Amino acid sequence: MGYRTVEESYDVVVCGGGLAGFCAAVAAARGGGSVCLVQDRPVFGGTSSSEIRVPPQGAASFHAYARETGIISELLTEERARNHEPPGFDNGYINSVWDMALYDVAVSTPGLHFHLNASITDVAMRDEATIEAITARVSHAETLLTIRGRTFIDCTGDGVVAALAGCEWRMGTESHAEFGEPHAPPEASDDTMGNSIHFKAKDVGIPVPFKAPDWAVRYDDPDFFYAKGRWPGTPRNGYWWIELSVPWHTIYDNETLRHELTRHVLGIWDWIKNRDPRLKEEASTYALDWIGQVPGKRESRRIMGEYLMTEHDPLQKTVFPDEVAYGGWFVDLHEPGGLLADFSEKAALEHGKDSSFMARSYVGPYGIPLRMLIAKGMNNLMMAGRNVSVTHAALGTVRVMGTTALMGQAAGTAAAVALQEKMEVREVPERCIRDVQQRLLRDGCFLPNVMADDPLDIARKAAITASSCSAMSGGEPAADSPIWEAELLKQRRGQWIAIGEEGVIDELEIYLTNETSVEQSVEAGLFAVQHLWDYRVDPGKPLAEARLAVPSGHNGWIRWPVGLREPALAGSYVRLDLAACPEVHWRIASAVEPGHVSAYEIGNGLMRRYGIGEMMGFRIRPSQKCYGAEHVNNGVTRPYKYTNLWRSDPREPLPQHIQLTWRKPLRLKRVELTMPGSLLRDYRQYPELYRDPQCPKDISVQANQDGEWREVGRIANNYQRKRAVVLDEAVETDALRIVVLATNGDPSAALYEVRCYDEEEELPC
Ligand SMILES: Cc1cc2nc3c(=O)[nH]c(=O)nc-3n(C[C@H](O)[C@H](O)[C@H](O)COP(=O)(O)OP(=O)(O)OC[C@H]3O[C@@H](n4cnc5c(N)ncnc54)[C@H](O)[C@@H]3O)c2cc1C
Structure with missing residues (x-):
């Protein structure tokens, strides 16, 4: 008997079960459609699954209170509540609890059907702009599936469905001349970011020798790691910079890349265990526990849509009428070639978060339009994930999984609305965008430029x-906390303060430490800001200014009688800025008041969030009534x-x-x-x-x-x-x-x- 053939029909067919596809399928099913999710691996989650183990990140890695909500937050909150493992600070930690959290939702969602281990190999077209069906081959089951659909969403990462359907796509890097993007190189090329595999190692408490096989790559040069942005922080897990792309093709040469990456991982582990002067001793009791054999991919085809996002959009925060998602990761462009390139990635080369590269690539939160998720000229094909309609430079920011998951939920919701309104998805941005946006907000998502306004509510x-109701009176540093170097006023720092209903600030107190032998003078200003992510160093004329004298040896509160009465400020944020004064520490508060955040200057006229969302030590009088029932x-x-x-x-x-x-x-x-x-x-x-x-x-x-x-x-x-x-x-x-x-x-x-x-x-x- 040959291959069994099975035919099925659904309203929405989602191709690829990474986080974009998963969220698209759940959203479309919750929106009332019959949905089929086709995934070529045995587990959901794509690059985040336990097969690859990349932790989902997004806008909250850079912006306080910017964590993606909606389906992705439901999934990650569930995983944190169930999982006994910390997520780790790099790749390699995700375990099967995450796979099962996803599987649980897939099984429990009414209207959602799925095929795992089913690799899409072909599409059938009704006409040149309309997909009729996809064909998939189920491994180990000798089964060929033909799945018809009304709407298709390509979330395969490689954009394989769109490519098979004859859609326009790009792969490689645009030249600067094409769109004038700041991060585009002078010449266009086939360069892409690389594929990666990861490892996890375990401290077994006794010395464990490691001998690399002869076919592993040999590493001997500490500068390759420590001077070229390839810092192995800990021996516990894999590193994002273990990647390879050109001269290989990230799609067609994926198997070669898997083998080459394995050679490199073993060689890097050999270096850490046997020669790395910094980690060798710590790594002596570590044993390799897991090496991934499914390469995670950063970049391949980008399908051209009804809108092509360039790097200008996140940099300028373009406001789109069809905004359906948002991003907030920096423009994170790894060097093509990865381990074969001179260095890993520019921000890492310049030692990370405070680099001048980071100042030029710190973006968001910015809106993402629905037209970017609709294949150009197609009636019934959308895409979500890293294969959406962006340039190479814009991909640098939208490619992280918090963002790809939001795009997925938006695409699934748009497909459900199209179904309900009996129109093609192509028509949704023009005819039904408000419904998509309001549905997304009702389902827990956030849109920077659209507020909930549901007439049925x-x-x-x-x-x-x-x-x-609670009032906010500031944040106190812990009495016994040590003085951190990170608290030095090396650059301007700002603390956001929500102003209560009266718009009155009588007095501020700021917790400052001066360990020098002379009095220091700190310039303070209060500025009206638009929102929590208004990072402009110069947001306009100050509402109040002062010079604060900090006596030698002082470690405590410095008083600023502000005397501000501005009723118009009620219900908005102001920012308390202290200008750079590198001899003085502004101490960190020990707890966070909800909705309050601090930032520091990074250059390019911008600030960035401090730490992981800490507040600085300050007191405000009167306390601000900023948590009202309304x-x-x-x-x-x-x-x-x-x-x-x-x-x-x-x-x-x-x-x-x-x-x-x-x-x-x-x-x-x-x-x-x-x-x-x-x-x-x-x-x-x-x-x-x-x-x-x-x-x-x-x-x-x-x-x-x-x-x-x-x-x-x-x-x-x-x-x-x-x-x-x-x-x-x-x-x-x-x-x-x-x-x-x-x-x-x-x-x-x-x-x-x-x-x-x-x-x-x-x-x-
Ligand atoms: C090493 C590495 C580190 C990264 N670091 C981070 C990070 O720290 N945080 C972060 O958020 N992002 C990170 N990224 C980026 C992010 O993981 C990817 O951009 C993201 O996974 C893209 O999501 P996606 O859903 O589009 O694709 P994927 O996660 O790749 O999902 C696509 C799915 O489609 C399936 N598929 C493909 N072809 C077919 C087919 N023919 N038939 C059926 N199914 C198919 C695949 O098996 C896969 O499950 C990293 C990426 C890599 C590779």
Whole structure:
């Protein structure tokens, strides 16, 4: 008997099960379509899976509170809550708990079907602009699949479906002359970033010898590593810079690259174990535990779409009418050739985050348009992931998995809206973009230039009050914390402060240390800023200025009587800047007040977020009432132009509640809540078995019925950001309370958003 043939039909066919494809498939299925996800590996997750082990990162690696939300945050929050392993700070740590978190969602999502180990080999066209079906071969099952679809989403990374369909694509590097991109080289070429494999090593507590096979590459030169941006931080795991591309082709030569990368990994391990003067001793008890054999790919085909993003867009933060996602990773362009090149990548060569290269490539958060995800001239083909419509330089920033996952959710949502509105996806940007955007916001995503405005959400018509609200009075350094060199005012530093309802700052105090033998003078200024990511060193005329004298040997608070009364500032951020004064330390606060962040100057007229989102030591009088109840229906679900958070007074014991009151009784069937937590930092900064303390754990939803508060829904043991309560029966009420009974540790109850609907589930369009 020959190969078995199987034919299936779906509304949406998602090709490739990396994080872009996975999120596209889940979004399309949740949007009501019948969906098939076709993935050529035995696990989902693509480069993030336990087969390759690259940690998903994104905008929050560079911008506080910029963590990607929606489906990707649901997945990563679940993984952190379940996984006993820390994520590690480099590649090689992801284990099967992550694969299973994805598999669990794939199996449990109604309407989502999938084929694993199914490699797409061909497409059938209905006409030159419309795909009819894809063909896939299932390994070890002697099965050929023909899968028909209404809409196809190519998330294969290599853009294989689009290429087979005859779409226009590019591979290589554009010249500077073509688009004038700052990072484009003078000449166009076939150069791409490389493929990589990783390893994980284990400290077994006894000396473990290592002898490399004869066929491994031999490394002897410390400068190859330490002077060329290839720093092996620890012997525990693999390194992003173990990569190869040209002279090989990242698609056709993938198997050669796998073998070559294996030779290099073994050679690098041999260097670390036997010759590296810095790591040899530490590595003596380490043994190789795992070497990946599926190369992760950074770059191959880029499919041309209805819009081609160039590097100018992230640099200038272009506002797109069809914004459906955002990015915020820097323009991260590795040297073509990888280990065969002179160095790894320019920022690493210049020693990282404060390099002049970084100052020129620090971007975001910036918007991503839907047209970038729709194949040019095609009726029913979209793409998400690294094969989207960008130049080589723009790929440098959009290629990280937080961003590719958002693109996936956007593409899946657009496909679901197209299905519901009975149109081709090509028509969605013109005819139905608002519906896509509002659906994404309802499903937990964030868009920098679009606010939630869902006419079906009856919470928007409610007056909101709270049992109590917290105020912000600054951040105190820990009494016993050592003085860090990183706290020196080597460059200008800024601290964002959310201004409360009166717009009054009577006084600031700043925690400064002067270890020199002479008094120091520090220039201070207060500036109005647009939002939390307004990094301009010069945001305009200062609201107030002062010179602060810091006596010799001083280690404590320095007072600045500001006397500012600006009602127009209420509900916005100001930035407290201290100019460079390299003899003085501005001490770091020991805790973070939600929605408050600090930054430091990096050159090119810009600041960047400090550390992993730390606050500087300051006090403000009066305390700022910046966590009011009214934020829960203001259309923004994270700190951005303001805190956008209701937070109860931590001095008041739980339970605490917010109350929505309507002028007349309304019918209510579904309540959707957006909780705080897991937003400030990148995924890798959160430990194993993590549940964010700020996230409400137990919640009672209560409706006012004839003057009595009756529980109509409950959430127990929560740690997720977005939860819906579907009432057993619709209630008629003029007031609703969301009562936070317990959090995962924080003394304050807090919420970003409450939505109320009178139907169980309905798309807004
Ligand atoms: C070594 C390395 C380090 C990186 N570091 C980071 C980092 O630290 N953080 C970060 O966020 N990003 C990082 N990146 C970038 C990021 O991993 C990729 O850009 C990202 O994986 C792209 O996502 P994707 O979903 O488009 O592709 P992928 O993750 O590659 O997923 C594509 C999926 O499609 C499947 N597929 C391909 N062809 C077919 C076919 N014919 N039929 C069926 N299925 C198919 C593949 O098996 C794969 O599962 C790194 C990349 C590499 C290689």
